[in-house]
Amino acid sequence: MYLYQMGRRARAGGACVVCLAERKCVVLLPCAHLCLCAGCALRFVGRGAVCPVCRTAVEDALAVYW
Numbered sequence: 001m002y003l004y005q006m007g008r009r010a011r012a013g014g015a016c017v018v019c020l021a022e023r024k025c026v027v028l029l030p031c032a033h034l035c036l037c038a039g040c041a042l043r044f045v046g047r048g049a050v051c052p053v054c055r056t057a058v059e060d061a062l063a064v065y066w
Contacts, residue, residue, distance in 0.1 A: 016040050017052050027064055031056040038063065 016022050022037030028045070033053045036044060041061050049058040 018044060025063055025065065027062045028056075028058050029060040029062060031058075034064065036061075 014023050016024055016037035017035045018040040019037060022039060024034050024036060025038055026036040026041040026045075027034045028036070028051045031051050031054050033051050035051070035053050041063075044052075045058055045061045050056060051058055
């Protein structure tokens, strides 16, 4: 994907905050931030993970489809 396309998707609010390439589809709990794609969530969530938006400790993750 070209860099200008990645930036456009990120500005549109639908891009994962970690990879900026895939669509957000995972909500982190308890803070309820919708900020990760499925791939990043698999690598990111677990073992003392914190939300990349607010730094709250992640207790669970929930996949959403919109």
